[in-house]
Amino acid sequence: xxxxxxxxxxxxxxxxxxxxxxHGLEQWELLRTGYFExxxxxxxxxxxxxxxxRSKRYKKSAELxxxxxxxxxxxxxxxxxxxxxxxxxxVELIFSLGIDAKQAxxxxxxxxxxxxxxxxxxxxIAFCPEHLKTSALNNGAIKAGGQELVAEIEKDNFTDFDVAxxxxxxxxxxSRLGRVLGPKGLMPSPKAGTVTxxxxxxxREYAAGKVEFRNDAGGNVHTVVGxxxxxxxxxxxxxxxxxxxxxxxxxxxxxxxxxKKVVLKGSxxxxxxxxxx
Numbered sequence: 001x002x003x004x005x006x007x008x009x010x011x012x013x014x015x016x017x018x019x020x021x022x023h024g025l026e027q028w029e030l031l032r033t034g035y036f037e038x039x040x041x042x043x044x045x046x047x048x049x050x051x052x053x054r055s056k057r058y059k060k061s062a063e064l065x066x067x068x069x070x071x072x073x074x075x076x077x078x079x080x081x082x083x084x085x086x087x088x089x090x091v092e093l094i095f096s097l098g099i100d101a102k103q104a105x106x107x108x109x110x111x112x113x114x115x116x117x118x119x120x121x122x123x124x125i126a127f128c129p130e131h132l133k134t135s136a137l138n139n140g141a142i143k144a145g146g147q148e149l150v151a152e153i154e155k156d157n158f159t160d161f162d163v164a165x166x167x168x169x170x171x172x173x174x175s176r177l178g179r180v181l182g183p184k185g186l187m188p189s190p191k192a193g194t195v196t197x198x199x200x201x202x203x204r205e206y207a208a209g210k211v212e213f214r215n216d217a218g219g220n221v222h223t224v225v226g227x228x229x230x231x232x233x234x235x236x237x238x239x240x241x242x243x244x245x246x247x248x249x250x251x252x253x254x255x256x257x258x259x260k261k262v263v264l265k266g267s268x269x270x271x272x273x274x275x276x277x
Contacts, residue, residue: 069275072243075264076235079228082269088119089228089266091235093242095221096261099254106251108221109214111193111206115241116234118209119227125149127166127174127188128199135200140207147173159184163212165194165202211242221246228266239264243276 065078079091099106126136126144136144142161143149150173152158157180164181166174166188174188181187188194192212196202206212213223225238243262250258262274 065270065272067273069262069273072236072239072264072274073232075272075274076232076239078272079235079264079266079269080232082266084228085266085268089268090118090120090224091226091228091230092265092267093223093225093239094263094265094271095223095246095259096263097215097219097221097246097254098257098260099215099219099251101215101217101219103253105253107191107215108246108249108251109189109191110245110249111210111212112242112245113205113208113210114225114238116226116230116238118211118224118238119230120209120224122162122206122209123160124163124165124203124206125161126199126203127164127170129167129169132167132199136203139200139204141203144203146170150174150177153177153180159186161186163194163206163210164188165196165199165206167197167199168195171195225264239274243274 070078097108099108101107121140124141126132126141127146127149128136128144129146133144133146145152150170154177159180164174164186171188178187192214193210194202194206194212211223211225213221215221223242225242226235230238243259246259259276262276263271264274265271
């Protein structure tokens with residue numbers, strides 16, 4: 001394992017032919033970074049970067065973009081011009097934020113229901129009292145219950161779901177599942193909006209594709225804003241809604257530029273940089 005540091009001061013790791021950034025940047029961002037503070041290792045590192053294979057489709061699409069930020073409308077338009085794939089790609093929005101991810105009071109974490117959804121439903125379980133069980137199931141939960149559901153997950157390590165929601169009074173029992181749900185990011189959290197007394201609404205929103213997000217160790221936020229099959233107007237609405245949501249979550253203690261960079265991309269497309277006012 002080779003450890004280096006870029007001019008931006010962020011740590012990078014190289015193992016064999018694969019770069020492993022601990023700061024959450026995408027491979028395409030590393031491809032545009034040719035500067036390192038350790039010249040002796042530059043040849044080996046650049047060889048690994050250039051060894052990343054790109055398909056003809058990707059290279060053809062890359063010719064249509066550049067590093068210059070554009071409006072949301074133009075970014076969506078360019079994304080639609082990229083060569084299509086055989087499947088409906090997920091459209092992602094990536095933020096590089098000017099926060100110190102090591103400081104708890106600068107964490108950016110929340111959930112949001114986008115105007116047009118994300119084109120995918122989620123499997124939701126609900127930890128709730130018996131009298132709310134029917135409401136949770138009717139709104140789309142695959143499982144709902146109180147202490148018996150906690151015991152089932154604790155015994156069988158059941159994690160075949162995407163989101164867990166809970167009522168506040170159930171958290172004293174759900175806390176026992178920290179070792180099972182915590183590592184998979186499935187633990188209900190008030191900050192994420194998954195701990196709420198309105199269990200029926202929470203289940204319905206998450207089952208319909210409510211987006212939950214949080215910053216990574218490098219201060220980046222990766223979110224889903226739809227599918228490539230969405231119309232331009234729907235994608236533009238979703239992207240703008242997500243940008244406004246991130247703006248409102250700016251930590252009071254964050255200094256300097258808050259939103260450094262925003263990128264729109266498909267699962268298998270080059271990035272398109274977006275201008276954020």
